[in-house]
Amino acid sequence: MTDFVALLSSLASAGVEFIIVGGVAAAAHGSPRTTQDVDVVYERSAANLNRLELALRPFSPYLRGAPPGLPFKLNAATLAAGLNFTLTTSLGWIDLLGEIAGAGNYRNLYPHSKPIQAFGVSCRVIDLDTLIAAKRAAGRPKDFEAIAELELIRQRKLPE
């Protein structure tokens, strides 16, 4: 089971710069669709990679779907050497994304995100238009139904 709140809280309390994307972002915008993981786009400065390592270290991050026993250690060096990581932790599943199709990296995405506050956690979430654009850019058939739903949310929500 993924504890969405605990994962986001651990990142936020460590000062990690990240933006929520994917299914949790869709839920924040009003999608009734469920998800089993947290997807975040993270900023890739050395300082932020260190913060990310410290935030997740207590929760035994490991490559999701990989056989046990691999010499994998999530630290700043590992993060710097890669880009996107699909992880399992003792708090559940989290995907750390250096960039996403249609929206780019953290710096590209930041102007297209907005702050949210929930459960005492302050963080940023991709805005609805950019979430739709990213899912369209990904072009995955599994996203078509979610895109339809998100576009209906855009039509039906009141102006903020």
Next chain:
Amino acid sequence: MNSIDEIIEIYKRDVDVTLIDEALRRTVEERLQALQDFEKFREELRKATSGQ
């Protein structure tokens, strides 16, 4: 309109907008709480059926 747009328009016909309207009436925190609650429910179901 390209083919992806056409497919998405077809999907829109079957979206239950009452669920969307209900979610839009909630705060962001309430929406995320609903997601968390469902995840807990799914896990309970998984545990309950894993021995069968």
